[in-house]
Amino acid sequence: MTSSGAAASFLTEPHILDLFAGPGGLDVAAKMLGVPSLGIEWDKDACDTRYAAGLRTWHADVSEVRRKRFAELPPELNVLAGGPPCQTYSVAGSGAGRKALDKVEKLIHDLVDGVSEEELDDRLEAMGGDPRTALVLEPLRYAIKALSCPERGKRPFDVIVLEQVPAVKALWEVYKKALEKGLPREDGTRVKYNVAEVKTLHTEAYGVPQTRRRTILIARLVEHGVPRLPAPAHHTFNLRKPEQGSPEDTQTSLPVDGSSAPLRPWVPMREVLTDREPPFEIVSNYGSGGDPKNRGIRTYRQPSFTVTGKVSRNAVRHHPNGRDLDPDRLTIREAGILQTFPPDYPWDGGDQSQQVGNAVPPLFGMHVLAAALGMPLPPEEKLRESWGRLDRTDKKYEELRLEGCEAEGGCGSNCPKPEDQASSSTSAATSRPRTGASAKRSAK
Structure with missing residues (x-):
């Protein structure tokens, strides 16, 4: 679980705040790049995995941290990342979020126009419906909150990276317009971002041995230049032409960005x-x-x-x-x-199928973070190396758990209540959803 310092980036010392962090897909990617991260995760099972994997974690509700503990976040965090719950937006979900897209779009504009947190909460409550729908607003609320937090020097996040299911592409487009317009400061000025084209990417085009699509938003403060999405490194998989782009295919093609390197076969x-x-x-x-x-x-x-x-x-x-x-x-x-976690990644806690399924594939996350931060990629094979496990009796494990829960031997007052932590047998309809990308046990 060792990593070297971050390779060259336009940020001297990037530090990632990972909202809805799940069992660690994006944080594993960050560690491969040599970038420190702190994840906020609602689900105790996912936190158990994260502690065993040596990942720094707050076991907490993302919304509650924003409301009550934002000033406690380490001031060095300058990259905001996250995959909010997507079940209500997913084709496989109930679709409540899709029906509320126009309402959520208006709330995004209201946030950028300076509506107060209290008023926004009142409007969300009046909307009713699935509470997970509103969680897609949390990254924007965090970005705005940073501009008024004296403990953080009222500094904006330098980079914002978001991922979601394709059904949320329309909302990411609204996010793009909002970030380009500029987020409001208390003095009436605006903090503006450059935002890459919002696009749905195929994970197999980045070496992941599964077909999965995720819609990505990458934004940088204007002084950091214009970001680009990661260029594909592999062919995409076409079920109608399954041999096309396979390891057996003798034909080659060039990446869509026009670079000279040929695309590699997708990974079987x-x-x-x-x-x-x-x-x-x-x-x-x-x-x-x-x-x-x-x-x-x-x-x-x-x-x-x-x-x-x-x-x-x-x-x-x-x-x-x-x-x-x-x-x-x-x-x-x-x-x-298949998600590109290291072979011996220490899955822990309950509901491990949901943990795995809802995680960001680390290899895909590496490509996205490297593009967002302007960093070179380590070899794909690095994720196949041994990761290791922290035993619960290890001092490091206890230090991570103590930071995450703020209590000896169990959850503290800032952790989600045990009755809200649905077991694998509890219906998602009766549990508090929290995560994607990203995290997320019942949320995707």
Whole structure:
């Protein structure tokens, strides 16, 4: 779990505040880049994983930290990142957020026009509906709050990085306009950002051995120049032409940004699930084409399906001599590897399928953070190295847990209440959702 200091960036010492941090996808990416981070995570299970992984964490509600503890955040934090809960925006979710897009868009404009926190909370309460819908506003509220916090010198965040499901692209476009217009200071002046094109990216184009799409926003203070999205390094996967861009494809093409380096093949499951002897195939837990009985299938020669919170339900079938054996299931370790976590990443706590499925793939996060911070990428293979685990009796583990919960031997007064920490058997409808990207157990 060692890392060198951050490589050259336009920021002398970047430090990341990761909202809705989940089990650590973005923080693992940051550590690979040599950048320190602090994650805020609501879910105790995800925090257990983070402590075991040696990741600095506050076990807390993002909204409560903004309201009551913002001044306690380390002043060196100058990069704001996060993946707010996306279940209400997701195609697989209830869709409450999609129906409220126009209302949330107006609230974004209200924030930039200087509406008070109290008035905004009143408007959110009047809206009703799923409370997770409002959490997409938290990164903007943090960015504005920084401008009036004397303990932080009223300094803005230098860089803002956000990720979400494609359904939130319209809101990120509104964010872009708001950041370019400028965030309001108390004296009436505005802090303006340059924002890259808001775009939905395919994770397999960045070496992740699964097809997954995430919409990215990258913003920098105007004095730091204009940011760009990360250039793809691999082909995307086309289910209609599964050989195109594969390791067996002899054709090459150039990246969309016009650079001279050819795109590498997308990464098949067989390349990373090395403990499974091919041939094998993954049968999705979800139906395709609107038919729940029509389960999709990916072979060992292809990238996996999107790793979701129900990944452990995906069946794995082997075909010796053309005949099926009884299928088994993907393990948590294998699901983590498909997400590009190190092979021995220390998954801990309960509901580990949700933890894995809701995390940002670290390799994808590395590309996004490197582009946002203007830093070179380490080799992709670095994420396949051993990570290590902190035992609960280790001094470092206890130090991390004590900082995260502010109490000896358990949760403190700032931690979410135990009754709000839904177990894996509790319905998401009755639990307080908190995370994506990013975090997030019931939130994506």
